[in-house]
Amino acid sequence: MPASVHVVAGVLRDAGGRVLLARRPPGKHLAGLWEFPGGKCDVGEAPVDALARELREELGVVVESARPLIAVPHRYPEQDILLDVWQVSAWTGVPHPHEGQALAWVEQVALAQVAMPAADRPVIAALDLPDRYLITPAMAPEALEELLAGIERACRRGMRLVQLRQPHWPRARLAEAARGARGICRAHGARLLLNGDVQLAMVLGLDGAHLPARVAAELIQRPLPADRWLGVSCHDAAELLHAVRIGADFATLSPIFPTPDHEAPTLGWERFADLVAHAPMPVYALGGMEGEDIDAAWMAGAQGIAAIRGLWT
Numbered sequence: 001m002p003a004s005v006h007v008v009a010g011v012l013r014d015a016g017g018r019v020l021l022a023r024r025p026p027g028k029h030l031a032g033l034w035e036f037p038g039g040k041c042d043v044g045e046a047p048v049d050a051l052a053r054e055l056r057e058e059l060g061v062v063v064e065s066a067r068p069l070i071a072v073p074h075r076y077p078e079q080d081i082l083l084d085v086w087q088v089s090a091w092t093g094v095p096h097p098h099e100g101q102a103l104a105w106v107e108q109v110a111l112a113q114v115a116m117p118a119a120d121r122p123v124i125a126a127l128d129l130p131d132r133y134l135i136t137p138a139m140a141p142e143a144l145e146e147l148l149a150g151i152e153r154a155c156r157r158g159m160r161l162v163q164l165r166q167p168h169w170p171r172a173r174l175a176e177a178a179r180g181a182r183g184i185c186r187a188h189g190a191r192l193l194l195n196g197d198v199q200l201a202m203v204l205g206l207d208g209a210h211l212p213a214r215v216a217a218e219l220i221q222r223p224l225p226a227d228r229w230l231g232v233s234c235h236d237a238a239e240l241l242h243a244v245r246i247g248a249d250f251a252t253l254s255p256i257f258p259t260p261d262h263e264a265p266t267l268g269w270e271r272f273a274d275l276v277a278h279a280p281m282p283v284y285a286l287g288g289m290e291g292e293d294i295d296a297a298w299m300a301g302a303q304g305i306a307a308i309r310g311l312w313t
């Protein structure tokens with residue numbers, strides 16, 4: 001089997017935040033579908049150099065700064081590819097279709113409706129998800145007000161994805177907390193996922209659920225509709241693979257570093273990067289993460305960081 005083809009592509013945004021797509025010309029692989037501009041890495045070429053070259057050749061723009069967003073391994077009948085997508089945060093020039101391709105600026109929320117190659121699905125999820133993911137610290141059920149106040153503070157600081165996790169609370173109390181958190185998150189445009197209880201998440205109309213690996217292990221298919229988010233906690237290659245099989249939208253992978261309440265052996269960035277390279281979905285780095293770890297996380301292929309303590313205060 002031929003080795004997989006390394007493809008780099010860039011996400012360029014206009015002043016209004018719309019994303020630039022190009023239409024694959026007739027006669028090419030996946031002709032007619034809309035894609036992120038880019039192309040194949042040459043042998044020995046660094047991905048970031050290939051990105052700059054492709055965007056210059058295809059659009060006539062000059063990349064000034066970019067960071068990895070997500071790399072998606074994907075198997076087409078014709079060939080295996082690694083679709084390595086970068087956020088291009090600064091660039092100059094006006095994009096022109098140098099190869100006769102149609103170009104379009106598309107609203108972020110409309111991306112899911114555009115006819116794009118199958119490998120691009122996880123890229124759309126990666127664009128939709130923030131780079132920080134807060135998991136609430138364990139508290140006593142009596143501390144509900146304190147929990148909600150903490151969520152409110154986090155949202156005010158710009159948190160846009162919150163996992164309500166209180167595995168030891170009675171279900172009625174958890175539902176009460178979830179209703180309170182739902183109001184707070186909605187008011188701030190943040191998404192709220194409930195840990196461990198898909199049914200309760202659906203009944204309360206939350207944005208989705210986040211499942212521990214042992215709960216995900218019991219499933220053979222996605223337990224909630226496509227318009228909700230499903231996250232899964234993973235610790236190794238097998239759990240990541242299972243998360244993909246049941247149609248998870250993203251995963252956390254832990255522990256990167258030691259934390260006070262987990263004894264498990266740590267992955268470190270190198271092992272994390274290895275595991276993430278095989279996962280066709282956004283993966284948050286978890287375990288001992290602090291705000292300043294975000295760059296290291298991106299460089300290791302992460303969507304961003306997930307944390308309890310590191311993002312709570």
Ligand SMILES: Nc1nc2c([nH]c(=O)n2[C@@H]2O[C@H](COP(=O)(O)OP(=O)(O)OP(=O)(O)O)[C@@H](O)[C@H]2O)c(=O)[nH]1
Nearest residue numbers: 007009029030035036037038039040081083117119120
């Ligand atoms: N650029 C780009 N390619 C993608 C995306 N999604 C996706 O599956 N691909 C696949 O990745 C490969 C990229 O090859 P390409 O044809 O753009 O390569 P290229 O620009 O170097 O062109 P060339 O080989 O015709 O000179 C194709 O098989 C294409 O279908 C995407 O979002 N952007």
Ligand SMILES: [Mg+2]
Nearest residue numbers: 037038039040
């Ligand atoms: Mg191309």
